[in-house]
Amino acid sequence: MRKLIFxxxxxxxxxxxxxxxxxxxASIPPGVNSVYIPFFADRSRxxxxxxSDRLNRILIDRFIxxxxxxxxxxxxxxxxxxxxxxxTYSNRPFSIGGNxxxxxxxxxxxxxxxxxxxxxxxxxxxxxxxxxxxxDPTEDPxxxxxxAADEALEQIANSMFNDAVSNW
Numbered sequence: 001m002r003k004l005i006f007x008x009x010x011x012x013x014x015x016x017x018x019x020x021x022x023x024x025x026a027s028i029p030p031g032v033n034s035v036y037i038p039f040f041a042d043r044s045r046x047x048x049x050x051x052s053d054r055l056n057r058i059l060i061d062r063f064i065x066x067x068x069x070x071x072x073x074x075x076x077x078x079x080x081x082x083x084x085x086x087x088t089y090s091n092r093p094f095s096i097g098g099n100x101x102x103x104x105x106x107x108x109x110x111x112x113x114x115x116x117x118x119x120x121x122x123x124x125x126x127x128x129x130x131x132x133x134x135x136d137p138t139e140d141p142x143x144x145x146x147x148a149a150d151e152a153l154e155q156i157a158n159s160m161f162n163d164a165v166s167n168w
Contacts, residue, residue: 031079031119032069032079032080032117033068033069033070033079034069034070034071034072034077034078034079034080035063035069035070035071035072035078035079035080035081035082036071036072036073036074036075036077036078036080036081036082037056037059037060037063037071037081037082037083038075038081038083039052039056040052040055040056040059040083040084040085040086040111040113041085041086042085042086042089043085043086043087044086044087044088044089044109044110045089046086046089046109046149047089048089048145048146048149051086051089051109051149051153052086054149054150054153055086055111055153055156055157058153058154058157059082059157059160059161061157062157062158062160062161063082063161063164066161067165075118078118079117079118079119080115080116080117080118080164081114081115081116081118082113082114082115082160082164083113083114083116084111084112084113084114085111085112085113086109086110086111087110087111087112087128088108088109088110089107089108089109089110089149090106090107090108091105091106091107091145091148092105092106092108093105093106094106094134095134102137102138103136103137103138104134104135104136104137105134105135105136105137105141105144105145105148106132106133106134106135106148107132107133107134107135107145107148107149107151107152108130108131108132108152109130109131109132109149109152109153109156110128110129110130111128111129111130111156111160112126112127112128112129113126113127113128113129113160114126114127115160115163115164124164125163125164129156129159129160130155130156131151131152131153131154131155131156131159132152132155133147133148133149133151133152133155134148135147135148
């Protein structure tokens with residue numbers, strides 16, 4: 001019995017080296033080694049001057065640190081392109097307290113994006129992504145809004161990454 005278990009384990013270890021596996025769950029198709037993520041323009045009139053920078057940093061972090069892809073410096077050098085823009089931003093009351101004062105605000109952000117392999121004519125997907133997060137505007141409204149925006153952008157970046165790698 002022990003001999004059978006040992007042989008089975010040895011066979012499993014031997015064959016597992018032939019499989020392509022990533023600890024993040026993202027296996028990359030052959031020939032795709034780099035991704036280009038250009039600046040996502042803020043067309044939302046959010047009033048937050050660095051919203052685009054924050055989204056780009058989060059996206060680059062997600063694609064570079066959770067996959068084996070390298071960041072390309074141009075479309076010509078890339079095997080895949082993730083492109084888009086921030087389309088809407090809102091910071092609105094979410095819940096009202098007993099004194100008819102807002103005790104929770106919700107930041108909601110939408111991004112239109114597309115993902116394409118450079119050797120294909122048509123994008124893998126071209127769609128809208130949304131994220132939202134609530135905060136207490138009575139504590140520190142400026143920091144609360146910034147943190148809520150970051151959380152919403154994280155949700156959006158996670159959705160984009162998951163949609164891009166789900167076909168891998």
